[in-house]
Amino acid sequence: MYALLVVIAAVFIMPLYWLFSSAVKPSGEIYRFPLEWIPHHLHWSNFINAWHDAPFGSFFVNSIIVTVIGTAIKMVLATGSAYAFTFLPFPFKRVIFLLLLGALMTPGTITLLTNYLTASDLGWVDTYAGLIVPGAGSAFGMFLLRQQMMTLPREVFEAARVDGAGHLRILLRLAVPMSRPMMITVTLISVIEVWNDFIWPLIITTTTQMRTLPVGLLYLKSQEGYNDWGAIMAGTVMVAAPMIIVFLLAQRYIVAGFSGGAVKG
Incomplete structure (x- = not known):
């Protein structure tokens, strides 16, 4: 073994x-x-060459902004949706949940054209809004958090309602703290997903100054006559290293999240 x-x-x-x-x-x-x-x-000069041959400073800033804001929006929407599907009664609840699960089986490339046309009509091409908003929803994150909240003891929530707590207070004071391992897991998955996204930033940005790191690496490699593979490898390290470090530091939380009851239907 x-x-x-x-x-x-x-x-x-x-x-x-x-x-x-x-x-x-x-x-x-x-x-x-x-x-x-x-x-x-x-x-070590490969890193210096890569940094100077492409505006990696702008790429890093763009990736950090998109990742932080995009992940925050994903978590707010996923957490609120998961709480609603777990604790709130509303019409066609199961049907809507199944439709959202269907989004997990739909390849993202199918919606690229629709998202681009919508973003273009709104004037979001080559903007942070265009980079962030179309990917703000996370059916996968909602599903994981909903499955986690399904395992929480209902008696605690019923006692909170008897004491006069509203849904927002119950969500922030009970559901979120009690789902902490899964919250961390979904956050890390979202961070890695947004940081590594390539196709959408490539389509929605038109200027070098708005590129994110994965697209910036393509920019470095595709410069006419550029064949310095040492610098290209160094640029790849700069793109991959932050997420590798994040994963190594947080892998125990990911394991704890997935083993904390997330498979309950």
Whole structure:
């Protein structure tokens, strides 16, 4: 079993190791065969070249703004929707919930044209609103939070209602704190999803100054005559490293969230 786990770990780790090692190699060593897994000299100038050959400062600012605001909106909408589907009676509740679940099975590419035409009509092309608002809904996050709230003891909520607590107070004082592991899990999933999004930022932005990091990396690679793969690898590291660090720091919360009763129907 341990040998199998080592093999599986190696399959996932080797590409990451190659990425990070190539980011500090001269271009000549990257192309060399047989492969040189350990750099002879650390070529840190690749990061400097990548930073100067493309406006990575603007890319970072845009990605941070879109990720922070986009994730906050996703969490507010997902949390409110999950609470409503769990505790509030309203007409066609089950039908609406099933329709939202259908959104999980719909490829995002199907709505690209519709979203773009809507954003264009609203004047949101090449704006933060265009980057953030069309992806603000999260059916997956709503589903996970709803499943978590289904496991919470109803007696606590009934006692709060007897004491005169309204829905907003119950949501903020009871449902959210009691669902903390899943809240953290959904937040992390949303952060990674928004940070790594490529297709929509590529379509909705038209100027270099509004690009996010994944699209900015394409901009670096697609410059005419640009073949500095050391700098491209360094740029890739700058894009991937923040989310790798976030995942490593928060993986225990993700496991706790998914094992905390989220599979209850």
